[in-house]
Amino acid sequence: MTAPPRFEDVRIAIAKGRILEQVVPRWQSAGLVWPLAAESRQLWFEGTPGGPGGLIVRGPDVPVLVARGAADLGIVGADLLEEQGPIDVLEVADLDLAVCRVVLAGIKPELPDGPFVVASKYRRITERYLERRHFQADIVRLSGSLELAPLIGLASYIIDIVETGETLRQHRLREIETVMPSHARLIANPAHWRSKPEVVVIRDRLMRHMA
Amino acid sequence: MESWLRAESEQIRQTSALIGDLVDLGFSPIITSPTHDSAVRRDHTLAIIERLSSWSRASLRFPFKIFSSGPVFERGRWAESLDVEVLEDAVGPSETIIFDVLTKLITERSQLTSADNLVFVVGHLGLLRDLLGQCGLSEEEVAAVETAFAHGNWARGEQMIAHADAALLPLFRPATVESASAALDDVARRLPHLHWKAWHSELPRQLAPVPSVRWDLSLTGSWPYYSGPVFALYARGQGDALLKGGRFSVHYQDRDWHGVGFTISLPQWFGRR
Numbered sequence: 001m002t003a004p005p006r007f008e009d010v011r012i013a014i015a016k017g018r019i020l021e022q023v024v025p026r027w028q029s030a031g032l033v034w035p036l037a038a039e040s041r042q043l044w045f046e047g048t049p050g051g052p053g054g055l056i057v058r059g060p061d062v063p064v065l066v067a068r069g070a071a072d073l074g075i076v077g078a079d080l081l082e083e084q085g086p087i088d089v090l091e092v093a094d095l096d097l098a099v100c101r102v103v104l105a106g107i108k109p110e111l112p113d114g115p116f117v118v119a120s121k122y123r124r125i126t127e128r129y130l131e132r133r134h135f136q137a138d139i140v141r142l143s144g145s146l147e148l149a150p151l152i153g154l155a156s157y158i159i160d161i162v163e164t165g166e167t168l169r170q171h172r173l174r175e176i177e178t179v180m181p182s183h184a185r186l187i188a189n190p191a192h193w194r195s196k197p198e199v200v201v202i203r204d205r206l207m208r209h210m211a
Numbered sequence: 212m213e214s215w216l217r218a219e220s221e222q223i224r225q226t227s228a229l230i231g232d233l234v235d236l237g238f239s240p241i242i243t244s245p246t247h248d249s250a251v252r253r254d255h256t257l258a259i260i261e262r263l264s265s266w267s268r269a270s271l272r273f274p275f276k277i278f279s280s281g282p283v284f285e286r287g288r289w290a291e292s293l294d295v296e297v298l299e300d301a302v303g304p305s306e307t308i309i310f311d312v313l314t315k316l317i318t319e320r321s322q323l324t325s326a327d328n329l330v331f332v333v334g335h336l337g338l339l340r341d342l343l344g345q346c347g348l349s350e351e352e353v354a355a356v357e358t359a360f361a362h363g364n365w366a367r368g369e370q371m372i373a374h375a376d377a378a379l380l381p382l383f384r385p386a387t388v389e390s391a392s393a394a395l396d397d398v399a400r401r402l403p404h405l406h407w408k409a410w411h412s413e414l415p416r417q418l419a420p421v422p423s424v425r426w427d428l429s430l431t432g433s434w435p436y437y438s439g440p441v442f443a444l445y446a447r448g449q450g451d452a453l454l455k456g457g458r459f460s461v462h463y464q465d466r467d468w469h470g471v472g473f474t475i476s477l478p479q480w481f482g483r484r
Contacts, residue, residue, distance in 0.1 A: 090364075
């Protein structure tokens with residue numbers, strides 16, 4: 001007889017914000033226990049026989065925690081995985097949650113012509129995009145409020161993540177080109193994936209309850 | 212501080228014991244440099260082959276049983292490791308020698324933790340290529356599946372296989388030897404040219420002392436020179452493999468080098484991380 005999965009031995013790191021909001025209903029519909037109240041500010045919870053434990057962390061930290069084995073699984077945007085660069089994790093599912101896109105935006109809806117300045121929080125994604133499109137640009141690295149950069153003359157373009165594009169419109173910016181689509185990815189620590197059968201069971205449960 | 216020094220001393224003592232075991236089993240040390248021509252050593256196998264390539268083939272005694280120790284630079288940091296190789300003058304049955312060593316080392320390693328925690332996972336690039344080729348995938352498509360798995364994009368590899376033949380999917384996730392064999396038997400009934408038992412016979416029968424052996428054809432190894440069986444040893448709860456290895460073929464300076472080997476990550480082996 002097969003032993004029941006030991007969910008309490010599994011820990012999942014989940015990116016805060018949009019991804020977390022959309023993961024909770026999926027988690028619950030997969031029959032896994034989510035022990036935190038909606039208004040809770042708690043950043044972790046223990047695993048139980050009914051569901052794995054959770055770590056609620058900043059998005060860029062998810063791949064690091066999974067690669068280091070501090071979490072068995074992680075849920076993070078494809079944009080942040082790409083920005084992280086090569087790291088020892090397995091991408092085991094596209095969860096089709098938090099669907100958005102990284103875009104090039106500017107005040108005028110025109111592609112750059114000649115050298116320009118672009119502001120972004122994504123250095124690696126921006127460098128690779130500029131190389132792919134043969135654009136010459138200086139990159140201004142900002143950590144947030146990118147929409148301000150063209151308005152105050154800091155950069156003529158931004159590369160940022162958008163879901164509906166409403167924030168861009170509110171700042172009189174136009175979406176020019178999609179740099180990459182992004183949505184939530186389920187990642188796994190390779191050692192835990194291959195040595196803890198319940199990690200694979202949780203992946204399958206989360207996939208079976210795709211919206 | 213005291214406990215850290217004790218742990219460091221213990222790791223040195225146990226590494227010395229591992230090296231002593233290898234010497235007793237007829238393995239010779241090959242000393243390679245961790246840096247060379249402004250490059251850092253990322254892998255012992257290539258460093259060993261580079262070092263041996265100055266000798267004529269006639270001066271090498273095949274099967275040539277060797278090992279190299281010291282740090283390798285991987286994932287942005289240096290990691291202490293011990294690399295064990297058996298070189299052949301043509302593709303031959305060196306798995307037997309390597310798995311004899313592995314079985315001995317794993318038996319000793321299991322004294323450090325509960326043996327039930329150890330999981331030995333085996334993949335096979337030859338079987339993967341044969342299987343997918345017989346399902347109608349082109350060489351380019353098979354290479355794309357391999358690349359997806361080697362680069363950690365398991366979901367992409369699974370998607371491509373599902374498109375070719377969804378019945379193969381259970382073979383690309385960790386499964387007990389019994390259930391993987393049953394799945395391969397089912398597949399072989401539909402693919403009469405798939406002689407998977409011939410591939411399987413390359414794999415060690417002497418792995419019996421390892422408590423948990425699993426098949427997973429998505430395990431392809433991280434180096435492009437792997438060509439046949441690949442394997443990794445994990446300890447449940449540890450986030451890194453204790454050792455990784457496989458059969459390899461390397462073309463270096465107009466010579467072909469074949470063999471089977473593995474690298475032990477020493478901190479993981481001794482459970483220090």
